[in-house]
Amino acid sequence: MTPSPALHGPGRASILDGNSFRATDGTVLDPRTSRLVARRSARLGPSYRLFYRDPVEIVRGQGSRVWDASGDEYLDLYNNVPSVGHAHPAIVEAVHRQMATLTTHTRYLHQGILDFSDELVATLDDDDLQVVLVCTGSEANDLALRMGRAVTGGRAWIATREAYHGNTALVSAHSPSLAGFGQLDPTLRIIDPPDTYRAGSPEAAGEAFLAELGRAIAEIEASGDGLAGLIADFSFSSDGIFFGEPGMIAGAADLIHAHGGIVVADEVQPGFARNGDRFWGFQRHGIDADIVTTGKPMGNGYPVAAVIARPDVWDAFHAQGPYFNTFGGNPVAVAAAHAVLRTIESEGLQAHALETGRQFRSALSALAAEHDQIGDVRGAGLYIGVELVTDAASRSPDGEFALTVVEALRRRRVLTSVCGPHNNVLKLRPPLAFSPGDIPHAVERLALALADARATR
Known part of the structure; x- marks a missing residue:
C-alpha cells in the first residue's frame, strides 16, 4: 500500500535550528535523528518517505x-x-555460500535455478507451468500485464479500488491507490473489494464482488476496449485486508474466463504460506489463476520475484519478442529464495x-x-x-x-x-x-x- 503522508517524518518536520527538527504535531527529534533526517532529505530528496513523526x-x-x-x-x-524472520540463519548461510561461489545472469546454465523453479511450481496445483525470475514484484506485475494483453488481445484490466500492484509506469497506471500520484490507464476498470465487515456476511460480500466484476466486464465489452482480465491480490491487502471465507469469490475466475480474459493472482503481499490455509492466497479461494506473480517475501529480504504461468500464456508473449532481466534469477537470488522455500517446509x-x-x-x-x-x-x-x-x-x-x-x-x-x-x-x-x-x-x-x-x- 502507499503509505499515508501522516506517517512520515521529513514531510512533516520543520527545522528548529541546525541540529533539531520539529514535526507538525510538536514532536522534537533528538539530535542524531535530526541529523540523519536532514542528510536523508538533502541527499535522497522528497520521494523517499519515512514512517512515523519520530522516525x-x-x-x-x-x-x-x-x-x-x-x-x-x-x-x-x-x-x-x-x-x-529477520536475519534467519538458513537464508544468511545460503546467500553467503552462493555469493562466495558465483553470481551471474541467467544466460548460462545453472542447476540452482532449475531445482528452485521445480520446487516453486510444486507449491501450485499444476505441474505444467513455466517460471521467469525477476527482481521485484513491480517487474513481475509489469510483465504479467503485458502477457495478459498479448494472450487475450484486449487492453482493459480490472483492479480493486485501493489496489497497489507496483511502481513501474505500466503497473502504477493499474494501481488505483496511486491515483493521486499519477494518471491511471484510461482502460482500467475499478471495482470494490469484498467488504466482509459491511456486507453483513462473507456470502453477501462474495456476491457483491461478483456483481461488481460482472458490471466492469459489461462496461469493457460495451466500450470496445477488449477485456485483458482481472489483476488482484486475493487477500485485498491494500483495500483493507478482506480474506473472508475460503471459496467466497471462487466464481470470479470462471466469470473472467467466460468472457475471454485471464486472471493474474498478485501474491506479492499474501504469498508464501502467510494465510495458513494454503500456500498461496488465490488457492484459498479456489481461484483458477492464469498467471501468478510473487515478490516481497520470496527472498527474505534479498530482491527476487517471479512470474509463473502456463506455456500457452508464455507462448503468446514470447511470440512478440524475448524477455531478459540482467539480475533476475541470478544464483544468489535463487539461493535466497530456495532457502526460504525449504525453511517454510522444514519449520512448518x-x-x-x-x-x-x-x-x-x-x-x-x-x-x-x-x-x-x-x-x-x-x-x-x-x-x-x-x-x-x-x-x-x-x-x-x-x-x-x-x-x-x-x-x-x-x-x-x-x-x-x-x-x-x-x-x-x-x-x-x-x-x-x-x-x-x-x-x-x-x-x-x-x-x-x-x-x-x-x-x-
Whole structure:
C-alpha cells in the first residue's frame, strides 16, 4: 500500500535550528535523528518517505524483533519482506555460500535455478507451468500485464479500488491507490473489494464482488476496449485486508474466463504460506489463476520475484519478442529464495501461521470487546486487519485515530502501519517467526496505544 503522508517524518518536520527538527504535531527529534533526517532529505530528496513523526533508525533484526541505534527492542508486526524472520540463519548461510561461489545472469546454465523453479511450481496445483525470475514484484506485475494483453488481445484490466500492484509506469497506471500520484490507464476498470465487515456476511460480500466484476466486464465489452482480465491480490491487502471465507469469490475466475480474459493472482503481499490455509492466497479461494506473480517475501529480504504461468500464456508473449532481466534469477537470488522455500517446509511455517494467527485474532477479538473503536478483527493466518471506527454502531472509518494509534504503538516499541481507503485498518503482517508467545505483548501494547490515542483527543 502507499503509505499515508501522516506517517512520515521529513514531510512533516520543520527545522528548529541546525541540529533539531520539529514535526507538525510538536514532536522534537533528538539530535542524531535530526541529523540523519536532514542528510536523508538533502541527499535522497522528497520521494523517499519515512514512517512515523519520530522516525526509527533500525540497525539490527532477529526473528520478529528489531533494534534501534540506542539498543531499544521493537516487536515487528509489519514486515513480510523478511518473511521467515529477520536475519534467519538458513537464508544468511545460503546467500553467503552462493555469493562466495558465483553470481551471474541467467544466460548460462545453472542447476540452482532449475531445482528452485521445480520446487516453486510444486507449491501450485499444476505441474505444467513455466517460471521467469525477476527482481521485484513491480517487474513481475509489469510483465504479467503485458502477457495478459498479448494472450487475450484486449487492453482493459480490472483492479480493486485501493489496489497497489507496483511502481513501474505500466503497473502504477493499474494501481488505483496511486491515483493521486499519477494518471491511471484510461482502460482500467475499478471495482470494490469484498467488504466482509459491511456486507453483513462473507456470502453477501462474495456476491457483491461478483456483481461488481460482472458490471466492469459489461462496461469493457460495451466500450470496445477488449477485456485483458482481472489483476488482484486475493487477500485485498491494500483495500483493507478482506480474506473472508475460503471459496467466497471462487466464481470470479470462471466469470473472467467466460468472457475471454485471464486472471493474474498478485501474491506479492499474501504469498508464501502467510494465510495458513494454503500456500498461496488465490488457492484459498479456489481461484483458477492464469498467471501468478510473487515478490516481497520470496527472498527474505534479498530482491527476487517471479512470474509463473502456463506455456500457452508464455507462448503468446514470447511470440512478440524475448524477455531478459540482467539480475533476475541470478544464483544468489535463487539461493535466497530456495532457502526460504525449504525453511517454510522444514519449520512448518504454514501450519504455524494458521494456528498462531488464529490465536492472535482471538486475543484481538477479546480486546475489541472492551474497545468500541475496534470495529472489526479479520484476516487469515498471520495477515490480520484491525479496523478502527468512530464507534461500533456507525462503523464509520476513523483514519485520524488509527494513525494516532500507530504513532502510539511506535512509542511503545511496536511497529506496524495502516491500509484501506481511509487509512483506518491496522495492518498486522509480522514475519512468520512471530510466535504465540509474542501475542500477549502485542495485545497489551495495542491496548495501551488505544488508551494513549484516546487521551490525545
